[in-house]
Amino acid sequence: MLKTEGIVLKEMRYKDTSKILSIYTKKHGKITAMARGAYRPKSQIIANTQPFSYNEYQLYKGKNFYYINQADIIDSFYSIREKIERVVYGQYMLELIEKSMEEGQENPKIFMLLLKGLKLLSGMDKDFLKFITAYELKFISFLGYRPLLDRCVLCGNKNVKNIRYSPKEGGIICYNCSSYDSSSIYLDDNLYRGINELLYIPLDRIHKVKLPDETIKKIHYIIVQHILYNIDRNKLNTLNFIKALEST
Ligand SMILES: [Zn+2]
Structure with a gap:
């Protein structure tokens, strides 16, 4: 039996009344857990097994996955569901972890980042793309791929x-080296300054960063390429929804 805080990343129906969950836990990283009877009408764990919900779990380990013995809600992050932008950006934060972390790979910094990110997102009404770009930069840094910005990589x-x-290459390349990577992207002064600012500003002070929308869009594009390359994926499903939101 083990006890840990965790945030639900994904739910899948299993048979008639159960759910298989992907949970990002503080102590054991990403785990797969079975929530038996979670779809029964009187289930006591409905709220504890929905994406975004943050719980204190008591789990025991079975042969193929963990089983939820008990769950006490810490925060359901219900207000994320009240606005479409919050849902889309929140789902993206969950998918980033779901698709880039191995099972059992513990990373307390990323756990705290996700928690802080979801808290801020719960009350957010604007500047979502700026927020998510700063989040992505921190996320990929904590994963071990911080963009190198102070010298040619x-x-x-x-x-x-x-x-x-x-x-x-995971960073800037100088004029002399520019022919080594034909897929590299030109950075003007604004982009370069913007990436630096968004990388180093704490998430809760993001309103202090003033950047034109076009600059943020370009930085977001660049950092998404950086992330996809490092986590070895061609795409992330929720990025399509972000694209749709940003083009309206
Ligand atoms: Zn160089």
Whole structure:
């Protein structure tokens, strides 16, 4: 039997009344857990087994997955469901973890980031893309792939004029090295400054960062390429919904 805090990433129906959950736990990283009877009308664990809900779980380990013995809700993050943008960006935060972390891979920094991110998102009414771009930069850094921004990732050149960003190499490349990665993206001064600001600003102070919408969109695009490359994926499903929201 083990006790840990956890946030539900994903739910899947199993047989008639049960659910299989993907839960991101503080102590054991991502786990797969069975919630028996979660779909029964009088189930006591309906609220504890929905995506976003944050619980204190008592689990025991079976042969193939964990079983939920008890769950006490800490925060359901219900207000995320009250606004479409919150749902879409929140689902993206969950999918990022679901698709990039191995089972049992513990990472307390990412757990705290997700928690803080969901709390801020719960009360958010604007500037979602700026928020998520800062979140992505922190997420990928905590995963071990912090973008290298103070010198050329290939030769160490510290001249940051006429630079490009290489998602593959994980940072900026200087003018002399620019031919090494044809998929690199040109960074003007605004983009370069913007990436730095969004990387280092704490999430709860994001309103202090003033950037034009177009700059944020480009940085978001660049960082998504960086993430996809490092987590070895071609796409993330929720990115399509973000694209749809941002184009309206
Ligand atoms: Zn270089």
